[in-house]
Amino acid sequence: MRFDRSDGVFCHVTSLPGPHGIGDLGRGAETFLSFLETADVDYWQVCPLGPTIGAAGDSPYQSPSAFAGNPLFIDLHGLVEEGWLEPAALEPVPSFPRDRVDYEAVREYTHPRLRSAFERFDATADAAATLDDFREREPWVDDYALFRALSAARPEDTWVEWPAPLRTRDPEALDAARESHATEIRYRTFLQWVFDRQWTALRERAAAAGVEIVGDVPIYVALDSADVWASPSAFRLDAENRPTVVAGVPPNRGDDGQRWGNPVYDWDHLADTGFDWWLDRFRRLFELADVVRLDHVLGFVRYWAIPAAADDPAAGEWCDGPGRTLFDAVEREFGDVPFIAEDLGFEDRRMEDLLTAFEIPGMRVPQYANWAEAGNPYQPMHYPEQVVGYTSTHDTDTWVGYYEDLPESQRDALHYNLGVGDRPIEWAIIDEVWGSEAILAMTTVQDLLGLGSEARLNEPGTVAGNWEWRVSSEALSDELAARLREVGAFHVR
Incomplete structure (x- = not known):
């Protein structure tokens, strides 16, 4: 086993409390860590940490980089403490909604302040050396910063629509672009250095609180990303660096399948290189997280x-x-290395053999259960030891939302199987997942608070309205933490 029996809470960074319209790496994150420490919780799980794009619905699974951090997560108060912003520069703070992220308003407020902080930093004597040291330590940032600079100069185009010399990475065209966009490249590098600096400090505070971070690696990257543009040989592209095939899933009974559109990997080429691209990706992930969830592990x-x-x-x-x-x-x-496998929705013997060979626990989510079927593998009482049990995930409804939509026959069977009694339904499922044989028990902040479908974080197959839900500092109360600690003490420790 790569895990001791333990528990955790999922809350993406965007959902944290904070003063500037979105969760960040500052006081709201510290509040959440204090909550986890009081609850004696072992793990904090997040979605991918990369930059998000409004055109992609701000999905962290459609990022322009698998290596970079999201500049919207930068703690602006931290920039004041560094001396790169005056306190007055943060005023006036708009009346952001407290329970949701308005991404357009957040960008309108945040981006000018990030620019101002960069300009003051860039004027310091050691700015160039500082960024050079970061570039040497994180070699991916050069291509990423150039990609974002070129994208900013051509906001209506994806990189596959750029002029051929840039699209195919002609060396002379790249040198000219680096010269003409030098300031923007330094700005994009600065943002990644600040993110890295603040995230590292947050991880250190988490470690001091006894909390480890569970990160997330989507198997596929976005087509319009620095990853594909900078490493075209890692993907199945044609001579013009355009995809020949894209990812998806086949039709199943009752649906027409899905065309995701992500470029797929040239696994033969990657094998010939010793999987260097993937090793670099995992190396970066283990700089950012202690445990990594492998999204759509079947694709491997x-x-x-x-x-x-x-x-x-x-x-x-x-x-x-x-x-x-x-x-x-x-x-x-x-x-x-500690991995968690997202193995939901498909049964494949080779996948199961892979997880067994490397002792990688899969996932069980009770919302997939047939409560009237004896021995159903998604009922918590039937979880084997080598799995991670969740009450909900970022892609499902909340537990209360799911329960309210259950047909009466399923609800009655659920009551019978769980012995709900007079417990609130959200604590009934938390008790059962924590009391299962699963090596790791996970819940969400929404389920801890007993929230309904209005608090759902993401609905797959849709774009609008996702990745917006936020929690308030007041909701992360000592009483809530004490109740979760009590469950953990009874079932886990």
């Missing part, structure tokens, strides 16, 4: 490749992924 075993010119997911075909050869390389490089 087999993946559905749809011709880029086809709109119908049914036009795709199954292709073999790298399987254990990738994870052998990861183990050689990093040793016995």
Whole structure:
């Protein structure tokens, strides 16, 4: 086992409390860490930490970089403390909604202040050396900063629509772009240095509180990303660096499949290079997190490749992924690393063998259960030890929202199976997941608070209204923490 029996709470950074319209790495994060410490919780799980784009609904799973951090998470008060902003520069603070993120308003407020902080930093004597040291330590940042500078100069285009010399990375065109966009490149590098500095300090505070971070790695990256533009040979692209096939899932009974549109990997080329691109990605992830959740782990075993010119997911075909050869390389490089596998929705013997071979726990979510079926594997009382049990995830409804939509027959069976009694329904499922054999028990802040569907974080297949929910500092009370600590003391410790 790579985990001791333990528990955790999911809360993405955007959902944290804070004064500037979105969760950040400052006082709101410290409030949440204090809550976890009081609750004696072992893990804090987050979504991917990368920059988000309004055109992609601010999904952290459609980021322009798998390596960078989100500048909207930077604590502006921290910039004041560094001397790069005057306190008055933070005023006036707009009347941001406390329970949701208004991304457009947050960007309108935050971006000018980040620019101002950069300008003051850039005028200091050691600015160049500081950024050079960061660039040497994080070599991905050069291509990322150039990519974001070029994207800012052509906001209506994705990189696949750039002029051919830039799209195909002609060295002379890149040198000219670095010269003409030098200030913007330094600005984008500065933002990543500040994010890295603040996140590292937050991780140190988490470690002091006995809390480890569970990060998240989407298997696929966005097409319009520095990742694909900077490393085209890692993906199945044509001579013009445009995708030949894209990712998705095939039609199943009752649906037409999905065409996600992400470029897929050239696993043969990656294997020939010793999986260097993926090792670099995991290296960065383990700088940011203690444990990594592998999103859509099936894709490492087999993946559905749809011709880029086809709109119908049914036009795709199954292709073999790298399987254990990738994870052998990861183990050689990093040793016995802690992963969690998102293995929901598909049954595949090779995937199960992979998880068993590397002792990677899969996931169980009770919202997938048939409560009237004896022995259903998603009922908490049937969880095996080598899984992570969740009450809900970022992609599901809240537990209360799910419960309120259950047919009466399923609700009656749930009551019988869980022995709900007079317990609030959200604490009934927390008790059951914590009391299961799962090696790690996880819940969400929304479920701790007994919130309904209005607090759902994301609804897959939709764009508007996701990734917006936030918690207040007042809701993270000592009483709530004490109740969770009591559950953990009874079932886990």
